[in-house]
Amino acid sequence: MSNSRMPQFSAIITGTGSCLPDKRLTNDELSKMVETNDEWIAQRTGIRERRIASPSESTATLGSRAATMALKDAHFEPKDIDLLICATITPEMLTPATACFIAASLGLDITPAFDLSAACSGFVYAFDTASAFIESGRYKNVLIIGAETLSRITDFTDRGSCILFGDGAGAAVVSRSTDLSRGRLFSSLYADGHGWEYIYCPVGSRHPVSDQTVAARNQYLKLKGREVFKFAVSKFVELVEDSLRKAQITKDQVKLVIPHQSNQRIIEAAMEKLDLPMERAMVNISKYGNTSAASIPIALDEALRSGKCAQGDVVVLIGIGGGLTWSSAVIRL
Secondary structure: OEEEOOOOOEEEEEEEEEEOOOOEEEHHHHOOOOOOOHHHHHHHHOOOEEEOOOOOOOHHHHHHHHHHHHHHHHOOOHHHOOEEEEEOOOOOOOOOOHHHHHHHHOOOOOOOEEEEOOHHHHHHHHHHHHHHHHHOOOOOEEEEEEEEEHHHHOOOOOHHHHOOEOEEEEEEEEEEEOOOOOEEEEEEEEEOHHHHHHEEOOOOOOOOOOHHHHHOOOOOOEEOHHHHHHHHHHHHHHHHHHHHHHHOOOHHHEEEEEEOOOOHHHHHHHHHHOOOOHHHEOOOHHHHOEOHHHHHHHHHHHHHHHOOOOOOOEEEEEEEEOOOEEEEEEEEO
16 A cells, blocks of 8 residues: 655656646636536636637647656656556557557557546556655656546436536656655555445446437546545545655655645644645645646646756655545655
8 A cells, every 4th residue: 555665766756847838718618518517617617717628639648748848858768667657547549558549649559558448546556556666776767647538427417427527738857866865665555345426437347438428418527526626635635644754754844745635624624634834735726627647737837947946856746536445645756
């Protein structure tokens, strides 16, 4: 469930990137589609607008652009990458993996690539996986991507869910280093499938696509908002406290907490319970909504590019999502 850094190598983040579609869907525009309004949405979620992929955009195209930015930031060429992992719940197709499409777009033709499905915890799961490959000595550079087009599985007749979701992608290059003071200091991954009904999309082998499933709108995301809120706040607090204790890091040493952007009220409630000021949380949900596996890498990239954190700082990544899954990573940049 949890991992500490291995002694020989560390896994450090050498570059980040992100990509958001140009199209904005504001709360006022949503109010013309369902019975809602800007004040109602903003008070309950903190969201003012979200990005929506155009017909020519997809999970792979957004992921590829974010990956290209991350490679540029790391001063790497695609050929320098030994492994590519894409975290997503909105894959390009059921098969092949979205990671394979992204690898092909980068000109890679033998580099291993696979998808990872852990919903909003996906990027932290990918970071943990990349770190294990790097710390074992197997690979030098792993490209990890969180990419989603949630608008494609959002029911825009359901005001309880359609107000939440947006599209986007974020990426990071994770590289081998002999500087053991940097990189992954601690990480943890958890899952409890008993809570699958909190957040789920019904279609699949249990409910194959048919006229009946489409009529029941089962191709769209379903969620139980109140239950998710309670679960997320408690796990957020638990993850931060447990991770810092096991990483032997104090709260005062943490520059920034970068949580999954699910709901601003969840982040505010958790930060209050942790006795941490909100300025030490990276929050951009007002602009992008919930982008599932893409939200943490987008926020990390924005935090680094805006100077909210920098090399040498300690950051804590917190992912909580469908599965149910929850995850954390304490990283010295």
